[in-house]
Amino acid sequence: MLRRLALGITVMLLPLATAQVLTAATAAAAPNTVTLHYDASDLPDYQAETTQAVANWNGAVSNVQLAAGGGATIFLHEISGGGSYTQTDGHGNGDIYIDTQQVAEGFDPTRIIAHEFGHNLGLPDDYSGPCTEVMSGHGPGTSCKNAVPDAQEAAQVDQNFANGFAPAHRLTVVRD
Numbered sequence: 499m500l501r502r503l504a505l506g507i508t509v510m511l512l513p514l515a516t517a518q519v520l521t522a523a524t525a526a527a528a529p530n531t532v533t534l535h536y537d538a539s540d541l542p543d544y545q546a547e548t549t550q551a552v553a554n555w556n557g558a559v560s561n562v563q564l565a566a567g568g569g570a571t572i573f574l575h576e577i578s579g580g581g582s583y584t585q586t587d588g589h590g591n592g593d594i595y596i597d598t599q600q601v602a603e604g605f606d607p608t609r610i611i612a613h614e615f616g617h618n619l620g621l622p623d624d625y626s627g628p629c630t631e632v633m634s635g636h637g638p639g640t641s642c643k644n645a646v647p648d649a650q651e652a653a654q655v656d657q658n659f660a661n662g663f664a665p666a667h668r669l670t671v672v673r674d
Contacts (some may be wrong), residue, residue, distance in 0.1 A: 510644070531561060534618070534657050535568035535589040541596060542574045544607050546573060551612035553620070554632075554645055558652040561659040562590070562619065572618050583609050583673045584617040588658075590620045604640035612645040620658040621651060 506566045507619075538548045552564045561574040564572075582600055586592025601607045612632050617623075627634035629642035631649055647655070 530662070531566050532590070532662055533563050533568075534572060534573040534665075535565050535570045536574065536615075537570035538566065538574040540573065541599065543576060543598060543606055544574075544601075545612065546613050547608040549617055550608045551645055552613055554608075555647060555655075557653045558647045559655045559659075560617075561656045564615065572615070574614075581673060582614060586618045588617065588620040589654055590618055594618065594640065600636070605636060606640075606643045606645065608645040609643060610635075612647065616651065621654060621656045 512521055524580045526529065528627050533602055536548075536552070538545060541548060549566075552566070566669045572594065573592075576598060577595045578598050580595075580597060582595060584592055584594050594611070594617075596607065596610055596614070600610060609632065609663040613635050616633050621633050624631055624633045624635035627637065629644050630648050631651060632645065632647045634642075
C-alpha cells in the first residue's frame with residue numbers, strides 16, 4: 499500500500515520535475531551577457547567621468563556590459579580640438595576621442611563619453627532629440643548634463659546584443 503502511494507505521488511510530481519528540468523535547460527541555452535572591455539588609459543583627465551558613463555550604461559542595459567581592462571576592444575583617447583568622435587564598427591570595437599576643448603566650452607564630459615560609448619554599442623546620432631536622450635549629443639547645448647541613456651536607447655542596445663556578440667565587417671567614423 500505504501501509503495502503504491504509513493505508511486506502515485508511520484509507519477510503526479512513527474513510533470514513538475516520535467517518542467518523544471520526543461521526550464522533549467524532553456525535558461526542554460528540562453529545567450530550570456532556580452533562583456534566589452536575598454537581601455538581609458540589614454541584619457542587621464544576623465545577617469546571618474548568614464549567610470550560614471552560606464553556605470554550609466556551598465557545600469558540601463560542587460561545584454562551587454564562594459565568593463566575596464568581585459569582584452570580591450572574600445573580605446574578612449576584625449577584630444578584637443580576637432581570635436582569628440584568615435585571610429586567604430588558599432589559592435590563593441592573602436593576608438594573614442596574626447597575633445598578637451600568641448601569640455602572647456604561647457605559640454606559635460608560624462609555625457610560626451612556616454613554618448614560616444616553609445617556609438618560603440620550600435621546607436622546613431624539624434625541631434626534633434628531632447629536632453630533626456632544621450633544620443634542627442636551636443637544638440638541640446640551646454641546646459642544639458644544628462645549622461646544616462648533613456649529607455650528607448652537602452653532597449654535598442656539590448657536588441658543589438660540580444661543574440662550575443664556579432665562582429666561587424668566595416669568601420670564607421672561618427673563625427674559629433
